Amino acid sequence: xxxxxxxxxxxxxxxxxxxxxxxxxxxxxxxxxxxxxxxxxxxxxxxxxxxxxxxxxxxxxxxxxxxxxxxxxxxxxxxxxxxxxxxxxxxxxxxxxxxxxxxxxxxxxxxxxxxxxxxxxxxxxxxxxxxxxxxxxxxxxxxxxxxxxxxxxxxxxxxxxxxxxxxxxxxxxxxxxxxxxxxxxxxxxxxxxxxxxxxxxxxxxxxxxxxxxxxxxxxxxxxxxxxxxxxxx
Ligand SMILES: Cc1cc2nc3c(=O)[nH]c(=O)nc-3n(C[C@H](O)[C@H](O)[C@H](O)COP(=O)(O)O)c2cc1C
Numbered sequence: 001x002x003x004x005x006x007x008x009x010x011x012x013x014x015x016x017x018x019x020x021x022x023x024x025x026x027x028x029x030x031x032x033x034x035x036x037x038x039x040x041x042x043x044x045x046x047x048x049x050x051x052x053x054x055x056x057x058x059x060x061x062x063x064x065x066x067x068x069x070x071x072x073x074x075x076x077x078x079x080x081x082x083x084x085x086x087x088x089x090x091x092x093x094x095x096x097x098x099x100x101x102x103x104x105x106x107x108x109x110x111x112x113x114x115x116x117x118x119x120x121x122x123x124x125x126x127x128x129x130x131x132x133x134x135x136x137x138x139x140x141x142x143x144x145x146x147x148x149x150x151x152x153x154x155x156x157x158x159x160x161x162x163x164x165x166x167x168x169x170x171x172x173x174x175x176x177x178x179x180x181x182x183x184x185x186x187x188x189x190x191x192x193x194x195x196x197x198x199x200x201x202x203x204x205x206x207x208x209x210x211x212x213x214x215x216x217x218x219x220x221x222x223x224x225x226x227x228x229x230x231x232x233x
Contacts, residue, residue, distance in 0.1 A: 074150040079103035082146065083157035084168055086114045089188045089218045094157045097186070100225045103155070108172050111140035121162070132162040139168040144175060153182045154208075156201070160189035160215070165197040173201045178208025184232060185213030 079101045083094035091107070098105045118127035131137040148154065156173075158165045165187070183205070185198030194215045202210035211232055216225075 075104050076150070077102060077104050078151055079153040079155070080106060080146070080148070080151045081155040081157065082106045082108065082172075083155075084108040084110075084159075084166060084172075085157075086119055086159060086166075090157045090159050092218065093186065093188055093216050093220060094155070096220065096222055096225055097155050097157075097229075100222050100229065101153075101155070103153075104151075106146045108144070108168060109142040110168055111142045128161055128166075131167045132164065134167070137167040138171040138174070139166075141168065141171055141175075144172065146176075148176065148178070148181060151181065153184065154178070155184045155186060157186045157188075158197070160187050160192045160194070160197065163192055163195055163197075165201055169201055170204050173205040176205070178205050178210075181208045183208045183210045185210065187213070187215050188218055189215055 081094045081098040081101070081103045083090050083105075085091035085094070085107070094105060094107075097103065114127065117123070120126040121129060123129060131139060156169075158169050165185075183202070185194065185201060187194050187197060192215070194213055198210060198213040202208070214228065216228070220228075
C-alpha cells in the first residue's frame with residue numbers, strides 16, 4: 001500500500017511538472033508572437049508614416065504645381081507674328097499687328113546680316129541679287145527656335161525683293177510644319193503688291209491654311225490694321 005501511494009505521488013509530481021513546462025513554452029510562444037507583432041506593427045507604422053510623408057511630399061508637389069501660374073510653357077496667346085525685316089519697315093508693321101491682335105512676335109534673323117551693299121538692287125553682283133536669281137538659295141537663319149505649339153494663327157511678314165519674298169523666308173517655311181494653322185502673309189514694298197509671294201511660300205511650306213494676304217503700307221495705323229484683319233477670310 002505504501003508503495004502504491006509513493007507511485008501515485010511520483011506520477012502526480014511528474015504530471016504537474018509536464019503541465020508547468022507546457023505553460024512555460026506557451027508563454028514563450030506568446031511572448032515571441034508579441035515580439036513579432038510588435039516588430040510588424042513598428043514596420044507597418046514606419047511604412048505608413050513613410051507613405052504618409054510621401055503623400056505629404058506629393059501633396060506639397062501638387063500644391064506647388066497648382067501654385068504655378070498658368071501657361072508657363074508658352075505665353076497663352078493663340079497668335080504669333082513672324083517677320084523678316086532688313087531695314088525695319090516690315091518690323092514696324094509686324095509690331096503693330098502684334099499689338100492689335102495681342103500676339104507674340106518672332107523675328108527671323110539672318111545668320112549673316114544683310115549689309116547695305118548686300119541690299120543694293122542696282123548691283124548685279126550684290127548678295128540679294130544673287131540670292132533672288134537663285135530659286136534654290138536658302139540663306140541661314142541665326143536662331144530659328146520658334147515653336148508653333150499653342151498657336152492657331154500666324155501672320156508672316158517680309159519685304160518684297162524683286163517681286164518675291166526674300167529667300168530666307170523659303171528657309172523658314174521649309175523648316176516648319178504649319179499643319180492646322182491659319183497663315184496670313186503680309187509684306188511691305190516700294191510699291192509692288194504681294195503678288196504670288198504668299199502662294200509661293202505656301203507651296204514651299206506644303207502645310208497650313210494659307211490666306212492670300214496683302215501688301216501693307218509702312219505707315220498703316222492700328223485702326224486700319226483692325227479693318228484689314230476683320231476683312232480677312
Ligand atoms: C534687294 C531689294 C529688292 C527690292 N525689290 C523690290 C520690288 O521688287 N518691288 C518693290 O516695290 N520694292 C522692292 N524693294 C523695296 C523693299 O521691298 C521695301 O523697301 C521694303 O519695305 C523694305 O522692308 P524692310 O525695311 O522690312 O526690309 C526691294 C528692296 C531690296 C533691298
